[in-house]
Amino acid sequence: MLLKTMILTSLFVLLVIFISIFTGRVVAFRVKNQFWQRIIRGWLPVILIVCILIGSFYYYVYYGFGHQADIYRRADTAEKIVAITFDDGPSRDYTPLILDILKEYNVPAAFFLVGSQVEKYPEIALRIVEEGHEVGNHTFDHVHVPTTPATELAAQIMRTNMEILMATGEYPHYIRPPRGFYDARFRRLAELMGQEIVLWTLSSQDWRPGMTPDRIASRVLSLVKPGQIILFHDSGALLKNEGASRLATVQALPIIIHGLLEKGFEIVSLEELLKQGVPEKDLIWDDEVTY
Ligand SMILES: [Zn+2]
Numbered sequence: 530m531l532l533k534t535m536i537l538t539s540l541f542v543l544l545v546i547f548i549s550i551f552t553g554r555v556v557a558f559r560v561k562n563q564f565w566q567r568i569i570r571g572w573l574p575v576i577l578i579v580c581i582l583i584g585s586f587y588y589y590v591y592y593g594f595g596h597q598a599d600i601y602r603r604a605d606t607a608e609k610i611v612a613i614t615f616d617d618g619p620s621r622d623y624t625p626l627i628l629d630i631l632k633e634y635n636v637p638a639a640f641f642l643v644g645s646q647v648e649k650y651p652e653i654a655l656r657i658v659e660e661g662h663e664v665g666n667h668t669f670d671h672v673h674v675p676t677t678p679a680t681e682l683a684a685q686i687m688r689t690n691m692e693i694l695m696a697t698g699e700y701p702h703y704i705r706p707p708r709g710f711y712d713a714r715f716r717r718l719a720e721l722m723g724q725e726i727v728l729w730t731l732s733s734q735d736w737r738p739g740m741t742p743d744r745i746a747s748r749v750l751s752l753v754k755p756g757q758i759i760l761f762h763d764s765g766a767l768l769k770n771e772g773a774s775r776l777a778t779v780q781a782l783p784i785i786i787h788g789l790l791e792k793g794f795e796i797v798s799l800e801e802l803l804k805q806g807v808p809e810k811d812l813i814w815d816d817e818v819t820y
Contacts, residue, residue: 549577599716603730604756604802609794611757612802614639614729616667616705617765619646619653623775624763627782628660634786637798638662641705643770644669644689651696658697663799665703666690666724671770674706674715686718703727703799727799729760735778736762742780750788758802
C-alpha cells in the first residue's frame with residue numbers, strides 16, 4: 530500500500546511538473562517581448578507547480594482521494610443534523626470557556642484530545658466527559674503520522690488512550706490523526722484499538738492567522754450542509770502543541786450555534802450523527818475495497 534501510494538504520488542508530481550513546464554512554454558511562445566518571454570518560461574512553471582501541489586495537499590486533507598471505507602467524514606443524510614468537534618486540547622485558557630458556552634446552549638461536542646495536554650490538564654479532560662461530551666484520541670504529541678516510525682506511532686496512540694482513560698474514566702472510541710494525515714499503519718492501529726477514525730467535512734479554519742469571530746462564523750454558516758462534521762480548535766498552535774489564541778473560536782461559537790439553530794439545524798453528538806446517517810463505511814461498493 531505504501532509503495533503504491535509512493536509510486537502514484539511520484540507520478541502525480543511528475544505530471545504536474547510536465548504540465549507546468551509545457552504551459553510555461555506555450556504561454557511564453559505567445560509573448561513577443563524577449564524579456565517577458567524569459568520570465569514567463571522560467572517562473573510560470575514554478576508558480577504553477579507550487580499552486581497545484583498546495584491545492585492538492587489541501588484537497589487531500591479536507592476530502593481525501595477516492596472512497597475510504599473505514600473513515601468517517603460525515604453522515605450521508607438529508608436530515609439537518611451536524612456534529613461539532615474540537616481538536617488539540619484540552620487548553621487551560623480556552624476549553625473551559627468553550628465548555629461554558631456548550632453548557633449554556635445545551636449543545637454536545639466531541640473533543641479530540643492531545644495526550645500530553647491531557648497529562649497537563651487532566652481536570653479539564655474530566656470536566657469535558659462529566660459535562661456529557663465525547664472524547665477522541667489526537668495522538669500524544671500531535672505527531673505527523675506518515676513520518677512517525679511504527680513503534681513510536683503505536684506508543685503515541687496507546688499513551689493517549691491511557692492518559693484519557695486515567696483522567697476521565699472513559700475509553701476514547703474515536704481517533705483523529707493530526708491535520709488529517711493518516712496511513713495504512715494508522716488505520717490498522719485504530720482498528721486494533723477499537724477506535725473509529727473520524728475526520729471532518731467542514732473546517733472552520735479558525736487556526737488561520739487573522740480569522741475573526743465573524744469570519745469564522747460566516748464561513749461555517751454559509752457552507753454548512755446536513756450530516757457534516759465541523760472542525761474547530763480549542764488549543765494548539767502552528768508549530769507547538771499549544772500557545773495560539775483561540776479567543777476567536779470562543780467568540781464565534783455562540784454566533785455559530787445561534788445561526789445553526791436559526792437555519793433549522795440540530796447539533797447532535799458524534800455518536801448520534803454517525804448512527805443516524807450512513808457513513809462511508811456502509812456504502813454499497815464496500816465489498817470491493819481492498820487495502
Ligand atoms: Zn490537531
